[in-house]
Amino acid sequence: MRRFPLSKVYQLLEPGPVVLLTTAHRGRANVMTLSWHMMAEFEPPLVACVVSNRNFSFAALRATRECVIAIPARKLARNVVDVGNVTGRNFDKFAAFHLTPVPGARVAPPLIAECFANLECRVHDARFVAGYNLFILEVLEAWIDPAQRRPKTIHHHGYGTFVVDGPTIRLKSKMR
């Protein structure tokens, strides 16, 4: 994993890929699947996400205020679905679904070695959790796997249907 500039983190999340979110609580790491996230500020990068309070990860995120957002490429689609289909309450999803936890630099939850990008996050604002399960995260450190060139991400359309990234187009634009 190579450090990735925080100023470019929005380019990873803004396109709407399905991501994995890891937490660590009471000595045990867990991972869930997440599509309800968006950028909220460029620098420092703030990310908003909704983690349902029906998810086992919710309590860990609220209590520890730390997580890692790991971005999987298309080859991990089956693992991503498996992670989303089972609770980690009494189950080690990393071992079961062949995801390798790797220590981060700034937070306790692990990076995922197989993901092409990993974002170490701390909860920046939890005031919207009560009403909407909405966390504002700050990305403290970002990592990218230089061995995964032009990774294609997946986008969830419901019930296990995903659209894979297709061709890239470049249009002249003043928009960041």
Next chain:
Amino acid sequence: MRRFPLSKVYQLLEPGPVVLLTTAHRGRANVMTLSWHMMAEFEPPLVACVVSNRNFSFAALRATRECVIAIPARKLARNVVDVGNVTGRNFDKFAAFHLTPVPGARVAPPLIAECFANLECRVHDARFVAGYNLFILEVLEAWIDPAQRRPKTIHHHGYGTFVVDGPTIRLKSKMR
């Protein structure tokens, strides 16, 4: 345009397409480009979005509490970039960029005829606008253009680079 079930709106936004957001204020409609949005609840559909207070649309959205989220397919990519590159303060972007405003059923801002989906929205919660320019919208009515079959959406990676939807994959999943 045909009515689209509110229970399926998440399937349109969760994959992270670039969208257009229309407003109407003081007798004049405007449109902006937006990628910072996410689903926040299935039913009634709640959508969170960040609209920078540097955008001309910000004041209209805050004052009128209404907008339409219009989802463009790939053929509108050039129009989407044009819309994002200029302010509507003294400029009619609909006419300039060949987007046809169409009256909605529930809100004053127009639908966009060329977009394959249009979501009429009302601001549900504005308490997070002060800190983060973050609006919680409720989708009141959703419309889809049945003539646009399997539209391919575009996903922004920064500076006018977009990834177009590629192949669809279906995996067995219990996840909604």
